[in-house]
Amino acid sequence: MGMMEKLDVQADLAREYLTFRLGDEEYGIDILKVQEIRGYENPTRIANAPHFLKGVVNLRGTIVPIVDLRMRFGCSSAEYNAFTVSIVLHIGQRTIGVVVDSVSDVMEIPAEAMRTAPEMTSAVDASYIRGLAQVGERMVILLDIEGMLMSQDMGLID
Numbered sequence: 001m002g003m004m005e006k007l008d009v010q011a012d013l014a015r016e017y018l019t020f021r022l023g024d025e026e027y028g029i030d031i032l033k034v035q036e037i038r039g040y041e042n043p044t045r046i047a048n049a050p051h052f053l054k055g056v057v058n059l060r061g062t063i064v065p066i067v068d069l070r071m072r073f074g075c076s077s078a079e080y081n082a083f084t085v086s087i088v089l090h091i092g093q094r095t096i097g098v099v100v101d102s103v104s105d106v107m108e109i110p111a112e113a114m115r116t117a118p119e120m121t122s123a124v125d126a127s128y129i130r131g132l133a134q135v136g137e138r139m140v141i142l143l144d145i146e147g148m149l150m151s152q153d154m155g156l157i158d
Helices: 003-012 146-151
Strands: 015-021 025-030 034-039 053-059 062-068 085-091 094-100 102-108 129-135 140-142
Touching: 003 129, 015 085, 015 094, 015 140, 025 102, 085 102, 085 146, 094 146, 102 129, 102 140
Parallel strands: 025 140, 062 094
Antiparallel strands: 015 025, 015 102, 034 085, 053 062, 085 094, 129 140
């Protein structure tokens, strides 16, 4: 089996996604980008930061910006409670934390379960939606979390 064939086989395999809730919607992100999941802690505020950038936390010596995805997506209420978690992501060379309402689970989503996202009104800019996956009764919106966090309007990269 040549190298190219091997790659194709891997592309067909199901990918694992970490799913989480923001408001009424469920989102999935590539599990390979996830470093850890932690309870929410109040970050140190940064002056003049956009409203969705809650501040920074010191994670074992690394300064990690914390983005509240709920505020970024314009969710009406972003309350902090026992279920609120930060998902620490490894994006490019950066470590970035995102705040979500709750983490659901890790699920394997086969390529054939993915649909192209229709033109719809979602809290998320359509260019960051990889697709939709119907998993049993659940509809999961698959995010291109890297593209989103690295975008210019997030202000996380120089």
